Amino acid sequence: MKIYDVIIIGAGPAGMTAAIYAIRANMSVLLLDRLSPGGQMVNTNEIENYTGTGKINGAELSMQMFEHTQELGVEFDYKTVRGIRDNGSTKSILCEEEDTVYETRTIILATGTVPRKLGVTGEENFSGSGISWCAICDGAQYRDKDVVVIGGGNSAVEESIYLAGITTSLTIITMFNLTADPKACDQLRSLPNVTVHPYQDILEFTGDGALDGVRFKSTKEDDTEQHVRCDGVFEYIGLEATSESFENLGITNKFGFIEVDDEMSTSIKGIYGAGDITHKKLRQIVTACSDGAIAANSAAKYVESLRA
Numbered sequence: 001m002k003i004y005d006v007i008i009i010g011a012g013p014a015g016m017t018a019a020i021y022a023i024r025a026n027m028s029v030l031l032l033d034r035l036s037p038g039g040q041m042v043n044t045n046e047i048e049n050y051t052g053t054g055k056i057n058g059a060e061l062s063m064q065m066f067e068h069t070q071e072l073g074v075e076f077d078y079k080t081v082r083g084i085r086d087n088g089s090t091k092s093i094l095c096e097e098e099d100t101v102y103e104t105r106t107i108i109l110a111t112g113t114v115p116r117k118l119g120v121t122g123e124e125n126f127s128g129s130g131i132s133w134c135a136i137c138d139g140a141q142y143r144d145k146d147v148v149v150i151g152g153g154n155s156a157v158e159e160s161i162y163l164a165g166i167t168t169s170l171t172i173i174t175m176f177n178l179t180a181d182p183k184a185c186d187q188l189r190s191l192p193n194v195t196v197h198p199y200q201d202i203l204e205f206t207g208d209g210a211l212d213g214v215r216f217k218s219t220k221e222d223d224t225e226q227h228v229r230c231d232g233v234f235e236y237i238g239l240e241a242t243s244e245s246f247e248n249l250g251i252t253n254k255f256g257f258i259e260v261d262d263e264m265s266t267s268i269k270g271i272y273g274a275g276d277i278t279h280k281k282l283r284q285i286v287t288a289c290s291d292g293a294i295a296a297n298s299a300a301k302y303v304e305s306l307r308a
């Protein structure tokens with residue numbers, strides 16, 4: 001059976017950049033994804049902060065990155081990885097499709113995250129067209145409009161401060177009280193166009209064709225129901241790490257994110273993490289690409305050391 005130098009799991013910006021750096025380091029490379037290449041970028045309407053591209057549609061940037069990997073000869077396959085076995089100097093990757101097993105000297109895990117969702121009525125309908133999980137990316141679409149932010153933690157509060165600067169009104173609906181840093185909460189509360197509704201449960205997103213509001217209910221004894229009209233909703237109720245397929249390796253923290261050092265190495269020799277799946281502060285395309293490049297460079301050095 002062929003033993004690859006590196007198998008990269010996840011063809012988002014981290015995985016695709018890792019593939020480019022790995023093949024240019026003369027490694028044999030296999031890039032796997034269960035979905036179309038691009039990761040979260042595929043579902044992003046407009047990306048405005050990736051260096052050099054200006055405003056670009058996420059699917060278009062995904063295709064450009066993928067074409068770059070293909071021009072360099074990276075092997076890609078649609079596979080869902082369901083398990084990883086560390087055999088020391090080689091590793092086995094088990095896939096759902098026909099129980100395929102691949103052998104490799106190194107692995108770069110670039111499986112990203114998925115935004116935690118509420119799972120209430122209307123959420124699926126308006127996902128990506130009315131409901132967003134990224135204010136930096138989609139906030140500009142709601143300039144001079146009315147917006148609801150769901151959540152009360154640091155991300156929700158920080159993104160609300162940013163959004164309140166461009167929207168007509170901003171309403172925060174949160175299950176508890178605001179739990180973000182007190183300074184940030186004070187700053188938010190001081191803004192004239194912000195209303196906070198603490199201790200609320202979201203019941204549904206309303207709208208006939210287009211999103212027009214959010215219905216919610218108090219978690220306190222009075223049980224009062226309210227409806228807020230809005231043009232857009234941003235959900236910040238957390239990110240979920242996509243790490244179920246390698247939980248057994250013991251390289252993740254209690255939230256499922258991979259702990260890496262500054263070379264993107266995990267605690268297992270030959271296994272690296274890159275992009276949003278790692279424990280980090282800024283989850284963006286540019287930081288995912290940077291991680292991918294570093295991880296591939298580290299993997300190449302490790303493969304070289306195996307050959308020496």
Ligand SMILES: Cc1cc2nc3c(=O)[nH]c(=O)nc-3n(C[C@H](O)[C@H](O)[C@H](O)COP(=O)(O)OP(=O)(O)OC[C@H]3O[C@@H](n4cnc5c(N)ncnc54)[C@H](O)[C@@H]3O)c2cc1C
Binds near residue numbers: 010032034049133284
């Ligand atoms: C709505 C939205 C808008 C955004 N807009 C911007 C923006 O404008 N600018 C910006 O810089 N950032 C933006 N971001 C953040 C950015 O998309 C992420 O930081 C980036 O995509 C992370 O890249 P990644 O490669 O680490 O992971 P991902 O993009 O999440 O890719 C991970 C890939 O791994 C695959 N995968 C997972 N598990 C498995 C498995 N078991 N087997 C096989 N494949 C698997 C997934 O299918 C996916 O393709 C946005 C995010 C969202 C949600």
